[in-house]
Amino acid sequence: MPDTTAPPPQFRQAVAALSSYRPRPELVVRPLEAPPRLAPFSWAYSVEADVGHRGDGLDDLDEPDTSGRLILLHDPAGQDKWDGTFRLVCFVQARLEREQLGDEMLPVIAWSWLTEALDGCGAGFTALGGTVTQTSSVRFGDIAGPRRDDDVELRASWTPVDEPDTLTRHAEAFATLVATAAGLPPVGVPRLARRTV
Secondary structure, three states: OOOOOOOOHHHHHHHHHHHHOOOOOOEEEEEEOOOOOOOOEEEEEEEEEOOOOOOOOOOOOOOOOEEEEEEEEEEEEEEOOOOEEEEEEEEEEEEOOHHHOOOOOHHHHHHHHHHHHHHHOOOOEEEEEEEEEEEEEEOOOOOOOOOEEEEEEEEEEEEEOOOHHHOHHHHHHHHHHHHHHOOOOOOOOOOOOOOOO
């Protein structure tokens, strides 16, 4: 009898394709435990960025300015809501700059980071949906870190229409999304130094 718990070849191809993408050096990629019970087969990783870190991909980002998770789900039987057998789910959280606070267009802009990354990387998709949320938290007492954090959070999922072995484009799009949310310039463009008075 065949082993029904073994990952099918298509899922293994998709994981290999997502794993093969090497993002820019300012991004730190780490494997994650995929949430159970979302699909028969799942796999996940995280991407963190901090515009002030060394950029060698080795330093530890205790509190990165921007972090994200990408989860691959696979149900060989398919799911109606997915419109396919694979689903990609992402979560990205980015710290806001002071001038971005209260910007009513920020959710629209943050959503465009995702759609432009997918389109720009040639990552074919369908059934895209998600939310953008602005959050604010204030720290008290002995909790280390800045007194106030204002963040934007993007949660989204989509069904890739590409073949499993070409999902590298989706990994590239996700890395582009995290880099954009972190305020990193496009690859090859130097970051402008902030003027200090």
